Amino acid sequence: MRNRVAIVAAGLVGAFALYQAEAWNAQPDLFIYRQGAAIALRGESPYEPAKIRAAVNEQFPNPNAGPDDFQNNCGFFLPPAAALWYAPLAAVPWREAKWIWAVLCGLAALGVTRLAWTSRSRERLECEVSGTPVAHATGSTAFDHVVPFLLVVNFLTFAIVQVGQTTLVTVGCVAFGLVCFEKKRPLAGTILWSVAFVKPHIALPLIPLAWFLGGWKRAAGLVLIVGFENVIGAMIAGGTPLFLGEYLEFLAAGHKAVAFNLAERNYEITSWNRLLFVFTGHVVEQTATITLAGDLIGFGMVVGRCAVANAKPGVAWALAAAGTASAFIPQALGYEVLILALAVPWVREASANGYRLVGGLGIALLVAQLIPFGTFANLGVTFHRPLAVAAFALLVLAGPVNFTHGPASVQPPASDR
Numbered sequence: 344m345r346n347r348v349a350i351v352a353a354g355l356v357g358a359f360a361l362y363q364a365e366a367w368n369a370q371p372d373l374f375i376y377r378q379g380a381a382i383a384l385r386g387e388s389p390y391e392p393a394k395i396r397a398a399v400n401e402q403f404p405n406p407n408a409g410p411d412d413f414q415n416n417c418g419f420f421l422p423p424a425a426a427l428w429y430a431p432l433a434a435v436p437w438r439e440a441k442w443i444w445a446v447l448c449g450l451a452a453l454g455v456t457r458l459a460w461t462s463r464s465r466e467r468l469e470c471e472v473s474g475t476p477v478a479h480a481t482g483s484t485a486f487d488h489v490v491p492f493l494l495v496v497n498f499l500t501f502a503i504v505q506v507g508q509t510t511l512v513t514v515g516c517v518a519f520g521l522v523c524f525e526k527k528r529p530l531a532g533t534i535l536w537s538v539a540f541v542k543p544h545i546a547l548p549l550i551p552l553a554w555f556l557g558g559w560k561r562a563a564g565l566v567l568i569v570g571f572e573n574v575i576g577a578m579i580a581g582g583t584p585l586f587l588g589e590y591l592e593f594l595a596a597g598h599k600a601v602a603f604n605l606a607e608r609n610y611e612i613t614s615w616n617r618l619l620f621v622f623t624g625h626v627v628e629q630t631a632t633i634t635l636a637g638d639l640i641g642f643g644m645v646v647g648r649c650a651v652a653n654a655k656p657g658v659a660w661a662l663a664a665a666g667t668a669s670a671f672i673p674q675a676l677g678y679e680v681l682i683l684a685l686a687v688p689w690v691r692e693a694s695a696n697g698y699r700l701v702g703g704l705g706i707a708l709l710v711a712q713l714i715p716f717g718t719f720a721n722l723g724v725t726f727h728r729p730l731a732v733a734a735f736a737l738l739v740l741a742g743p744v745n746f747t748h749g750p751a752s753v754q755p756p757a758s759d760r
């Protein structure tokens with residue numbers, strides 16, 4: 344039954360994406376990513392905003408566009424590897440590219456629904472091998488039917504599809520990668536995870552997560568594959584791996600030239616620096632150095648939490664910690680918090696194993712991400728989503744790291760042992 348629910352949910356997302364492809368001149372971000380790949384395939388640098396903006400103005404004309412409007416505040420900021428991934432869309436006309444993207448969105452949505460059931464089989468196996476009791480709870484029928492559906496059929500996911508952002512597809516790739524890991528296909532899983540690195544600042548927590556799930560070889564393999572993809576992309580666009588330097592130079596200067604990327608001007612930013620500005624007026628625009636430092640601090644807090652708990656974290660908690668770090672540490676935008684879907688297994692298991700307050704708060708804070716930004720604008724509140732991300736991060740750090748000895752801990756029935 345749950346598979347049918349997942350298929351219906353994914354079908355609705357795919358149908359919505361097809362509707363966007365046919366009925367509207369929409370998906371501007373997808374247009375930019377495809378255009379950047381097309382420029383790279385011509386052997387030219389996609390990191391020249393004038394080229395991107397000229398194409399955007401032609402496709403989405405707005406004669407009254409001001410300096411802060413989309414037409415004058417856009418550019419191709421993805422790493423060279425993105426030219427490789429978007430090359431198939433650049434090889435076909437725009438309309439057909441949107442059709443292909445719609446199919447990918449539907450498939451990705453199917454993967455995201457699977458996150459509602461991720462991690463249980465591995466944790467039971469670990470407990471069986473170690474001989475320790477596991478808190479056994481299969482989860483309610485309502486959860487199995489409703490949550491996978493709502494994971495993808497919601498305002499946030501439809502907004503991602505409407506603008507043509509990467510998040511649904513990349514989270515779907517992470518979900519399918521987890522399936523590959525469970526089925527002992529680490530190469531396929533690692534390649535799928537590498538897709539998430541089209542937004543490297545968001546994807547960095549996947550590296551320690553890969554280490555936790557599969558050891559240092561899996562983490563090293565992920566780094567090597569991502570590096571190889573970027574070298575190929577650099578050679579396509581610039582003819583040499585040294586083109587990566589041009590990308591890094593452009594990113595440092597060009598990122599701040601776009602109003603959408605400034606913490607004090609974009610209320611859709613969900614990371615810590617947006618909250619810092621809201622509550623103190625102090626502006627910290629994230630650079631690569633600040634983002635890396637933040638990731639190191641976050642990793643240290645995760646390790647410290649495990650040390651305090653004196654326990655190895657469960658798979659569900661590790662997924663939650665990685666997803667939360669991706670949404671809160673780097674300068675993430677609202678449509679990127681779908682990565683918090685990685686935390687759903689932990690929230691589910693908390694509720695099922697007796698941590699009802701943790702589970703309830705987790706559900707409430709995740710639901711807050713589905714409320715549009717402008718909902719409370721009349722009250723002067725435009726930061727409910729980053730505040731909810733921050734609160735969820737604290738909940739993950741304070742909550743149980745595994746459920747081996749939870750309040751509802753009992754020996755699993757013989758059928759599960």
